[in-house]
Amino acid sequence: MVLDETDLQILRLLSKNARLTNKEIGERLNKTATPIFKRIKRLEDHGYIRGYVAVLDYDKLDRGLVAFTHVQIKDHSRVGLQDFLERVIAFDEVLECYQTSGEFDFILRIAARDIKSYQEFMINKLIDLVPLTSVKSTFVMREAKKE
Amino acid sequence: MVLDETDLQILRLLSKNARLTNKEIGERLNKTATPIFKRIKRLEDHGYIRGYVAVLDYDKLDRGLVAFTHVQIKDHSRVGLQDFLERVIAFDEVLECYQTSGEFDFILRIAARDIKSYQEFMINKLIDLVPLTSVKSTFVMREAKKE
DNA sequence: TCTGAAAGAGTCTGACA
């Protein structure tokens, strides 16, 4: 499937604000709502749009501590990596999980109430999962962009 | 503002799928669409919900190379940090920007077509912004969770 | 805080250029 400039602009708009109506998008692209609707349907069906999510303010939700946790595990076999992945994404604290190449095997985005909860997550949940080689935490002070 | 269990469940559902209708959410929580509507409005007005975005598949968009770029800058004054932040979020390649504490000053989530485009971004855009102390790139092989 | 009815708005389909 080939995307034209209109498709790309639709994706650009929706990645910033998924609540735009087809009519509003159409007005910006000089079209009516119908072709916008059809194009979005096509983009969804072909997997270009994977879904729509609400962006929450974790500060207000008493989960103001957001961290990136860089994890290196001991067992690098396919089974070992898959095992860690499946078990770690089951935790509510894990907002995102990326398998990576390079120094770390996984980067996790974590939300916890405070530093104490974060440490509890580390000690009682993360560390027990599978044998780890290293864990490095970086705390987020400000989210400046998100799309 | 105090959130009850119903509010939290609404947030949980919408953070995974923002396309659920008020009626569908109501059915899961044993209520009608009206109270769900009112609660969501309240959560939006009070900033618990910051917005709604489409999740795109960057693989398919020929921006399959997603990386976390860890940046340490030379000038740690408030102005220096703010300056870098404002200029870096203007780049299309920058999907997300987090100001962090610890080893790095910023973590960027970057999307590029391939390794060559990524290097071009680094050399022609990122490096020129402000004097940097270190830049470390970690490439994403798989996104296993995102909410 | 909730239900249920009703108006307003958006989505989605189909005929046609």
Added chain:
DNA sequence: TGTCAGACTCTTTCAGA
């Protein structure tokens, strides 16, 4: 690919419990 009209569905408001 696109416009337009109409059916359908969801959102939103309001009266009442």
